[in-house]
Each structure stands twice: as structure tokens, then as C-alpha cells.
Amino acid sequence: MSTIVTIQSLGQRAEGVAEIDGKRIFVPRALPGERVEIEHDGDRADLLAIENASPARIAPFCPHFEQCGGCQTQHMDTGSYQAFKSSLIETPLQFAGIQTPVSRFVDAGGDGRRRATLHARREGSGYMRARSHQVEPIEHCPILVPALARAPAMTSAVYQAIGEADVSFTATLTGLDVAVRTGKKRANAKALEPLVARFRLARLTLNGEMVLQTQPPAVRMGLATVELPSGSFLQATKAAENFLAEYVIEALKGAKNAADLFCGVGPFAFRLAQSSKVFAADSDDAAIKALDQARRLTRGLKQLTAQRRDLFREEMTRFELVDFDAVVLDPPRAGAANQVRELAASKVKTIVMIACDPKTFARDAATLIGGGYKLDNLVAVDQFVHSTHIEIAATFRR
Incomplete structure (x- = not known):
């Protein structure tokens, strides 16, 4: 059953906060001052419709915003966002x-994030949906650096090779450093080897073990060029x-x-x-x-x-x-x-x-x-x- 509420403030997770019978309800993608229609279960709600939009609301630039859990604030204008x-x-x-x-x-x-972790699942490759363990399949992520443009495609290729996995990417001076993690005890590392040449990777690891390395991933820090250990911050x-x-x-x-x-x-x-x-x-x-x-x-x-x-x-x-x-x-x-x-x-x-x-x-x-x-x-x-x-x-x- 749906309910009409007025959003009073923002919570720490950028969710709109309303009250029903004295209890706080958290509404994703809602802004203070908005009158919205929601459906709630406990203190969590789904946003069904916006009756009166806030002047601070803008159109999100990513078509996956309403489902993907990677971003939470694309609907805010600059002033509201920074505040x-x-x-x-x-x-x-x-x-x-x-x-x-x-x-x-x-x-x-800057040019976007040079690090990202995507998830390879049966339903597709992408980020987890908000408040869910289900993946929102994506073909492109606009917040990543251009060097990671093929990250979703690479994640799909990992799934085709070994099944479900989490795939972490780091863009470096010498190419992509890709770390694959899976719960399978006997994941087939050999099946991943062709991905190194196909996607021109600098290094590929599986559960912390080297699969192949064409050259050490490296970054520039001041006068120094540092070779990155796998999984380093x-x-x-x-x-x-x-x-x-x-x-x-x-x-x-x-x-x-x-x-x-x-x-x-x-x-x-x-x-x-x-x-x-x-x-x-x-x-x-x-x-x-x-x-x-x-x-x-x-x-x-x-x-x-x-x-x-x-x-x-x-x-x-x-x-x-x-x-x-x-x-x-x-x-x-x-x-x-x-x-x-x-x-x-x-x-x-x-x-x-x-x-x-x-x-x-x-x-x-x-x-x-x-x-x-x-x-x-x-x-x-x-x-x-x-x-x-x-x-x-x-x-x-x-």
C-alpha cells in the first residue's frame, strides 16, 4: 500500500528522511521539501512518484542511476550536493x-575513478543494486577513467571463463591491473589467460595468485615511478x-x-x-x-x-x-x-x-x-x- 509523505531532511546515505507515526523512514533519491509517494517496509521505502519536486532536483546523467547502487547523488544540483x-x-x-x-x-x-570493482553474476556484469545483492548489468560506467571503458566487457568475459566473481580494476601507466576473486576453491586460472592479450592487461591475478603479467603495473609519485603490488591501496x-x-x-x-x-x-x-x-x-x-x-x-x-x-x-x-x-x-x-x-x-x-x-x-x-x-x-x-x-x-x- 502506498503512502504520501513530505521529505524533511537528508540522511547520511543521501536518502530523504520522512516520518510516519513518529518513525523515521528513509527514501532513496528523495530531496528535502519534496512531497512523494512511497511504499515502505519498516524504516526503508521505495520511491514510487514525486508529486512536488524540489528546485534542487536535476536529471541524473546515467541511465542506470535509479537501479545501480554505485551512485547515490546524481539527482542533486551542485549547491545541494556540496552542502x-x-x-x-x-x-x-x-x-x-x-x-x-x-x-x-x-x-x-578529475578524469574519473582509476579504481573500480565490478561483479560478474548470472544476471550480468556491473555494480550491486541499492540495498540488494543483485547486480545491475551495465555496458558503460560514466564515472570511470577512459582506460576503464571496457571494464564491464572484461567482467562479462571473466564470468564466461570461470563463472561468478568480483573483478577489481586499477588503471596504471603501464596498463590495467586486474584482480579477480571467486569463492570457488578450484577456479580455472588457465581459462583466464586469454583475457590478458584480448584486453591488453598489464597484470591479472586470481584470488591473489598471479595468472599472467606482461609488465609491472606502475604509477608516478613525485619523482618516483612505483611498481604497484597486487591489491595495494x-x-x-x-x-x-x-x-x-x-x-x-x-x-x-x-x-x-x-x-x-x-x-x-x-x-x-x-x-x-x-x-x-x-x-x-x-x-x-x-x-x-x-x-x-x-x-x-x-x-x-x-x-x-x-x-x-x-x-x-x-x-x-x-x-x-x-x-x-x-x-x-x-x-x-x-x-x-x-x-x-x-x-x-x-x-x-x-x-x-x-x-x-x-x-x-x-x-x-x-x-x-x-x-x-x-x-x-x-x-x-x-x-x-x-x-x-x-x-x-x-x-x-x-
């Missing part, structure tokens, strides 16, 4: 007692990596000795090492080895030391940090609570935090502020365009 994404950062900060607004919103979509867009690196360099200008914590393969370490001594640490052994190999082959760097270290269990202590006048950290979604506590107790002058989860960022920011730091230059970096994810760049100074 929503900024609120994803500001609201958790306010709950943590921090009244710092976003000072700048950066469109870091990389910012979703090149534009975002470039902006974040510029932000870090500017914030840490003049630093003589910097630590890059959760350094990955070195997007910040290599650029910082052009003017500062750098200590880089990460728990990912393959990433550290790739960073160190690139360091040995790169000229024009100051001292750059890379160390495998689990900063969740073996954080750098306030006593070790006494040697550094600047720190940059880019932790995963869980944040870096233990490491941040040591930083808050240290005498490091400047800390830059790059974060992908607003809630854990707010928690860690509160710890640093409690330790005597001031939050400055809070930037929303929108590399996951049209999604509900946002990257954060922030500077903390004593």
Missing part, C-alpha cells in the same frame, strides 16, 4: 564538540592524489624531518622527500617493499627510510616522535586512535591528517585538540563523486 557532502564532515565534528566548518570544497573527480582518482599531495607539501613547508604514517606505497613520502628527511611506515609489507625499491631507483631525494610497522599495535611513541617536527598520517576507515593519542602527547609542531571516514576523523581530531592542537584548513576532497563518501584533509598545529 550535503560538507555536512558529512561537519556533523560528526559538532557531535565531538568541534565547531570548525569546512573551509573549502574540492572537486577531485591507491587514491581513487589521480586528481585527488595530486591535490592531497599539494596540500601536505604546503602544510608541512619548512619541515626538516617528517614522518609519513600509514604511508602505503608513498604518494606523500616521495613528494616530501624532495625537501625533507622522511621516515615512512606502514603495516603492508608489499607496499613498503615497493616504496623502498622505487626509492633506490629515484634520484633527487633526501633521506627516505621505509619501515614495515603495524601502527595499530606498535604506534610511534611520543618519545620517538621527539625527532620529528612534522607528521602526516592517512589511516584506513578505522582511524588511528592509539597513534593519535601518542601524537597528542608529543611535541610535534604540525600534523596533517588525511581521512576517509568522518566519524573516526572527528574522534581523532578531538584527541589532538584535547592535546593542545588547533584544527585549521579543513578541506572536503570529493574524489568519490556522486557517492556518499568524502575524503578529508586537515592540519593541526600546536
Whole structure:
């Protein structure tokens, strides 16, 4: 049975929020102020029709938008979109007692995402539908870089070769790095081999094991060319990596000795090492080895030391940090609570935090502020365009 409701606000997943009998109902693709017809089950609803559209509503550019779960915000105009994404950062900060607004919103979509994971299923190849384990078949995804234009076709070819699988793509300087994962214990790797030549792949792996490699996938980071380990972390867009690196360099200008914590393969370490001594640490052994190999082959760097270290269990202590006048950290979604506590107790002058989860960022920011730091230059970096994810760049100074 359908119901007419008025949308009061937006939730964290960009769903319109209405109330029925005092209970919050979440309506995908609905905007505040709209009067809409819905059909709901519990607190989740399907949007059936829009009686009064918001002035902020625009036509989505992708024909799959209403079914595909890859994007959630193509129906918002620019002002509403940026305000929503900024609120994803500001609201958790306010709950943590921090009244710092976003000072700048950066469109870091660039040429599109250079990383994506598609799903090969019986119904087709594409992204999962919203709130579903069913795949929305697609032939083209407009938010990907041109080098990934054939990703849906490649995903279909994987299904034809070995059946259901998840296929992750990374566009690199030397070609596509493709990682296939399947629940089958005896998936036929041989059946995948022809795809390397057919789609001109740099590397193809199956469940973490090499199938074929024509050349090592590589990316440029400052003066260095880094060969990517399979499955290693990389910012979703090149534009975002470039902006974040510029932000870090500017914030840490003049630093003589910097630590890059959760350094990955070195997007910040290599650029910082052009003017500062750098200590880089990460728990990912393959990433550290790739960073160190690139360091040995790169000229024009100051001292750059890379160390495998689990900063969740073996954080750098306030006593070790006494040697550094600047720190940059880019932790995963869980944040870096233990490491941040040591930083808050240290005498490091400047800390830059790059974060992908607003809630854990707010928690860690509160710890640093409690330790005597001031939050400055809070930037929303929108590399996951049209999604509900946002990257954060922030500077903390004593």
C-alpha cells in the first residue's frame, strides 16, 4: 500500500528522511521539501512518484542511476550536493564538540575513478543494486577513467571463463591491473589467460595468485615511478592524489624531518622527500617493499627510510616522535586512535591528517585538540563523486 509523505531532511546515505507515526523512514533519491509517494517496509521505502519536486532536483546523467547502487547523488544540483557532502564532515565534528566548518570544497573527480570493482553474476556484469545483492548489468560506467571503458566487457568475459566473481580494476601507466576473486576453491586460472592479450592487461591475478603479467603495473609519485603490488591501496582518482599531495607539501613547508604514517606505497613520502628527511611506515609489507625499491631507483631525494610497522599495535611513541617536527598520517576507515593519542602527547609542531571516514576523523581530531592542537584548513576532497563518501584533509598545529 502506498503512502504520501513530505521529505524533511537528508540522511547520511543521501536518502530523504520522512516520518510516519513518529518513525523515521528513509527514501532513496528523495530531496528535502519534496512531497512523494512511497511504499515502505519498516524504516526503508521505495520511491514510487514525486508529486512536488524540489528546485534542487536535476536529471541524473546515467541511465542506470535509479537501479545501480554505485551512485547515490546524481539527482542533486551542485549547491545541494556540496552542502550535503560538507555536512558529512561537519556533523560528526559538532557531535565531538568541534565547531570548525569546512573551509573549502574540492572537486577531485578529475578524469574519473582509476579504481573500480565490478561483479560478474548470472544476471550480468556491473555494480550491486541499492540495498540488494543483485547486480545491475551495465555496458558503460560514466564515472570511470577512459582506460576503464571496457571494464564491464572484461567482467562479462571473466564470468564466461570461470563463472561468478568480483573483478577489481586499477588503471596504471603501464596498463590495467586486474584482480579477480571467486569463492570457488578450484577456479580455472588457465581459462583466464586469454583475457590478458584480448584486453591488453598489464597484470591479472586470481584470488591473489598471479595468472599472467606482461609488465609491472606502475604509477608516478613525485619523482618516483612505483611498481604497484597486487591489491595495494591507491587514491581513487589521480586528481585527488595530486591535490592531497599539494596540500601536505604546503602544510608541512619548512619541515626538516617528517614522518609519513600509514604511508602505503608513498604518494606523500616521495613528494616530501624532495625537501625533507622522511621516515615512512606502514603495516603492508608489499607496499613498503615497493616504496623502498622505487626509492633506490629515484634520484633527487633526501633521506627516505621505509619501515614495515603495524601502527595499530606498535604506534610511534611520543618519545620517538621527539625527532620529528612534522607528521602526516592517512589511516584506513578505522582511524588511528592509539597513534593519535601518542601524537597528542608529543611535541610535534604540525600534523596533517588525511581521512576517509568522518566519524573516526572527528574522534581523532578531538584527541589532538584535547592535546593542545588547533584544527585549521579543513578541506572536503570529493574524489568519490556522486557517492556518499568524502575524503578529508586537515592540519593541526600546536
